[in-house]
Amino acid sequence: LALRVATAYFKVLEAQSQERIAERQRRLLESIYRQTEAALKVGTGDIIAVREAEARLDAARSDLIRARNAVSIAERGLERLTHAPVGHLEDLRPFTAEGPKPDDMNAWVQAAIRDQPLMHEAEAQLRTAQEEVQYQQRARWPKVDLQGIAQHVHGNPFPGFNENQAGVSLNLSMPIYRGGSISSGVQKAQALSVAQVDHVGSVRDQVRLDTQTAFLNLKDSVAQLASAKAAVESAKISLEGTRKGYEVGTRSIIDLLQTATDYIRAEQDYNVALYNQVLARVQLKAAAGQLDLADLSAVNGLLGGGAGTHEHTDSTAAADQKSAAMGD
Secondary structure, three states: OHHHHHHHHHHHHHHHHHHHHHHHHHHHHHHHHHHHHHHHHOOOOOHHHHHHHHHHHHHHHHHHHHHHHHHHHHHHHHHHHHOOOOOOOOEEOOOOOOOOOOOOHHHHHHHHHHHOHHHHHHHHHHHHHHHHHHHHHHHHOOEEEEEEEEEEEEOOOOOOOEEEEEEEEEEEEOOOOOOOHHHHHHHHHHHHHHHHHHHHHHHHHHHHHHHHHHHHHHHHHHHHHHHHHHHHHHHHHHHHHHHHHHHHOOOOHHHHHHHHHHHHHHHHHHHHHHHHHHHHHHHHHHHOOOOOHHHHHHHHOOEEEOOOOOOOHHHHHHHHHHHHHHHO
8 A cells, every 4th residue: 555655646746747847848839939920920930930830839738738637647546545635745855866775686586575465475375275185184084072971860750869970971983985075175175275386486476576677677767867867958958059050040940849849858758767766666665575664754755845846947947938038
């Protein structure tokens, strides 16, 4: 449940972040569209550039609608788990990406096989199945019944008559033939026990795979976050260079539209990598069966930033304002 709530929580944060980026994309492309219209009116632009800018703007509006819908869906998913309306959610503060600790896949796998509740459940079911085999086999054993009786009679059948009786009986019974029911019960219990052995092996393999996957995902998330951050910076430089080239006439409006779209996409990818990095930590702990309150408290310690604290809002806003100024 803790993993499901954490996943739903960060999915809401990610969806909200993507909605903000989609809104900035719409504003940026709208300002470029106005710029192409203004250039067409004064005779320095062409209708193709206007139509291309309009098409990109329409696509951005569609992206914004999808992003808002994704927020609503993510919030419904969180409400289903908490049974409470989704209010203000604390966003991530700036943090340093971290990989698995210890950085040893085998250690995590061994811990998962030892601590994972799914393994405990499967092993308990195996023990129950093995005990059922023994129970069914005992049906062939001889059965000994020991019975004792004591009786005191006073005044019956004659007044003043007393009688004391005591007795012990020992009965031995042994099943000889019951129509094969005993053998059938033993065979059924043995078959279930064998199936349960296979089930334990299957669960162990799945736990091992889940832990290995979570381990590799967490390691990969560190590189993905660094790569996504570098991509944002590169896209920002490309956007600024293309804008300057457009101002002096060496780049077309189509180039400006493409680099603006690439910059927004880079920001979206960065947000996905950011939330995945934190969520991957929780997923590895859960896969190993070691997720506890201390881990959740550590994740809570990363929260407390305002909406979009980690986003590259300054550079995007600057791009928006610059394009709007060019349109004037």
